[in-house]
Amino acid sequence: MRFSTLIFIGLLGALAAALLLGSSHTYAAQDREHVSDSGSRSYLAGTDELGRDRAVRTAAALLLGLTGACVASALASSLSLLLGSVAALSASWLGRLLLYCGDLFLTLPWIFLLMLVRSALPLTLPPVQSGVVTFLLLAALGAPSFLRLTHERVSRLDKQDWRLHAHAMGLKKSQSGSQLLSHLWPIFWIQFLLYVPACIIAEANLGTLGLGIAEPVPSWGNMVTGLQAAALTSTSHLVYLPVVTLVLVLVALELTIFGAKQ
């Protein structure tokens, strides 16, 4: 199941890329003569309240959301592995301090942290930079989630016979890092898979509060925010295309995680 859902997500991404490259409209181009249109030959999924191609914007949001979430998840997992390893292999007081800080961080209200940092940024921040900052924030906030798990695994690995044998034969601790890394790969993969949908959901929630990626760059968040106006002025059900696509991607990711757990 895991590979079939990954293939499905890959196909969605390929379709989105093909739509973006093949369409004559860009995601920011406005056609004021076709505002809030339902589907037609020129605009497959209709247009939004500014006359922008909805299908192209949904495709761009899908690619941006998936890419950003994958990068943020990879960074968060790497940071978590690094901090967990430092906590496990360094002095006990440092390890306890890192774990305590991680636990404290986890009990902070996340949505407030994201809101605060995002609203503290300049209003003139370019859209691409706001997207990069948003996903970097999510990466930083995701690292403490898996800190304890990584710490426990590294602590257990450190006490394995093969590691003790290697040290007895003269191998320095710093040299056995690559040996540890190969055993930590399954944890990295699980953390990565678990955090990708969380990043997508977090970005969508931030966007509905007006604190996500700035316009005109399309993202799940600002497309859902635009839904409020579009659904009232348009009679077509195609206005819900971004929501349907988002749900499909997230369900596929959930099934991938389910398959990985099995």
Add this chain to the structure above:
Amino acid sequence: MRILLRLIRVLSLVILSVIGTSLLMYMAPGYFTDAREMDAAHAVSERRDLQALEQQQHSSTALLRSELMQWAHGDLGTSRQYGSSVTSLVRERVAQSTHLLVLGSLLGWSLALFFAVLFSLRSSPFADATVAITTALLLALPIGVLATVCLLTNTAGPVSVLACFIAARDLKLLHRLLSTAWLAPYVLHARAQGSPVFTILRVHLWTAHKREFLSVAVMSFTLALSALVPVEVIFDVPGLGHLAWSAAMNRDLPVLVAVTGLLSVCIGVASSFLPLQRSIEVG
């Protein structure tokens, strides 16, 4: 000793939140500006007030000192946006948020428990698939998207949306817990002897798994606190979440610090009852 450690943890959390919030807002561009400077009727007085504020809070240390001194005297400050006492603003809105949280949580827990018992009692591939598909669909919807769709289609209000959000997360955990619990030998024996389902639940399952049930309830309460902001903003409920969002958008530091501190205390107290830290879930 354990209680003391938990109190220290909650206090550390509140102090960390207050300091972090204050520094972040202070360093944000536009802290010593106000939109009323562009209003000819209020420009002069507004600039005078902002200059006085800038002299009082000339550095981050001075800012933190003035904030903490005010809090020590029980004064949460004055809202820059509304011009009224932060205490009165918070007091007016606590009731709305508490009402939404309590009703949403109770409804969510009830729905989750009802369906978890129903589907775990008559375990079958159909029941497992129904639970998996329903929870996957509801979990796949960000709370902001769920609230927006419900608002537009006029199908549910803020309480129902919060209840669905909580029920989706609790149903998965409770179904897994109860599916295993129903297969315990003493439970099977009680069922074979003809004991009613409710009696088995009350006498056997609740007693044996009280800790897990309470952990699920506490965890969903902390999630509901995070979900409060998008729900109140989208449904325009005048609660603490809406106040915090408005304060973040308008850089109203005293309100933001007060609301963040209050919610940090709630989450810290609730989380201190959890045996293990929950994994990330935003919104």
